[in-house]
Amino acid sequence: MIAIQLDALAKIYPGTIEPAVNNISLEIEKGSIVTLLGPSGCGKTTILRLIAGFEKAERGTVSLDGKVVAGNGIWVPPEQRGVGMVFQDYALFPHLDVYKNVGFGYKGEDRRERIMQVLDLVGLQGLERRYPHELSGGQQQRVALARALARRPVVVLLDEPFSNLDADMRAQMRLEVKRIIKNAGATAVLVSHDQKDALAISDKIAVLEAGEIQQVGTPREIYQYPENSFVATFVGQTNLLKGKIGEDGCSVLTALGKIPYNYTHAYQPGEQVNISVRAESLEMSREGNIKGRVKEAMYTGEAIDVQVVVDLPGGESLDLVAHVHPEEEVREGDMVAFSVLPNFVKVVGDK
Numbered sequence: 001m002i003a004i005q006l007d008a009l010a011k012i013y014p015g016t017i018e019p020a021v022n023n024i025s026l027e028i029e030k031g032s033i034v035t036l037l038g039p040s041g042c043g044k045t046t047i048l049r050l051i052a053g054f055e056k057a058e059r060g061t062v063s064l065d066g067k068v069v070a071g072n073g074i075w076v077p078p079e080q081r082g083v084g085m086v087f088q089d090y091a092l093f094p095h096l097d098v099y100k101n102v103g104f105g106y107k108g109e110d111r112r113e114r115i116m117q118v119l120d121l122v123g124l125q126g127l128e129r130r131y132p133h134e135l136s137g138g139q140q141q142r143v144a145l146a147r148a149l150a151r152r153p154v155v156v157l158l159d160e161p162f163s164n165l166d167a168d169m170r171a172q173m174r175l176e177v178k179r180i181i182k183n184a185g186a187t188a189v190l191v192s193h194d195q196k197d198a199l200a201i202s203d204k205i206a207v208l209e210a211g212e213i214q215q216v217g218t219p220r221e222i223y224q225y226p227e228n229s230f231v232a233t234f235v236g237q238t239n240l241l242k243g244k245i246g247e248d249g250c251s252v253l254t255a256l257g258k259i260p261y262n263y264t265h266a267y268q269p270g271e272q273v274n275i276s277v278r279a280e281s282l283e284m285s286r287e288g289n290i291k292g293r294v295k296e297a298m299y300t301g302e303a304i305d306v307q308v309v310v311d312l313p314g315g316e317s318l319d320l321v322a323h324v325h326p327e328e329e330v331r332e333g334d335m336v337a338f339s340v341l342p343n344f345v346k347v348v349g350d351k
């Protein structure tokens, strides 16, 4: 079942010419977590606000649970849409304790029971009488989430939910928030510019650039099979190369030589293509046919991010990025060789 349907939405803010979002169509299944991922200013928050009813679109429709709530001459105000919102700064009331923050605006007869139920869900039992300033960032976020879930919303919208947390807490809260949303059986839309957040928490990711959706897919689809060079470079680190599908149909001929390629069915031998070769699909090996000099090597713990300059026959050179196993010894100035693992090689559109 579809919980949220956006159809050809466009929003132009007063005094601007370019639409902040354009032609946004997206279906979000009930019970799923979808992240709107993209760089600053690409329109993520605008989409969230259009769903909530804090903004009105110039074109298109928003439907929740199968009913149009905006567009086609219909306008359902935000408070009647059944939408729970978790704001970036949590927007807790500083003068109200946890219990009152969570119950704020909840008028149901089962008020006390419901508040205790959602506090239990977010793991805050026993902290009912604490005030926001007596809570950690992660606990404040749980209060905001509990407040949003208390009214059993059709959807929960979370704007940059992890941006106020430090790295440790962030990793923990990604798992927590996912667990809480799933246990509540809620449908959630998150806004993030952080690919790690998006990959870790989402059932689906919609990648946006300049107000338009570039690709919608599962985290694996987005990471492993980016459809265009924007998605390939925005999510993860990659090398974009021009090439031609080889006669064997399972390789691409590039300035770096023949690169093995697994997914050629859509392309004919001889066809010009752009490919994305993920940093982790360049494997350092003595037998590798891609040889270059290390320009920079940055140890990150889980890998060494290596920038390599490869000299090409015509006197030109090409910069590559590779993720090398952290136990390898790689230093600036070293000559290194790589071979390509085909699994993370993908033809991308020439956008």
Ligand code: ATP
Pocket: 013, 014, 016, 020, 021, 038, 039, 040, 041, 042, 043, 044, 045, 046, 047, 193
């Ligand atoms: P960020 O990650 O920085 O929050 P975002 O992807 O959420 O960015 P939006 O806040 O949706 O982006 O903004 C999309 C575009 O619309 C931007 O160019 C922004 O400057 C513009 N914009 C947003 N709000 C308004 C407004 N009230 N009036 C005019 N322009 C606006």
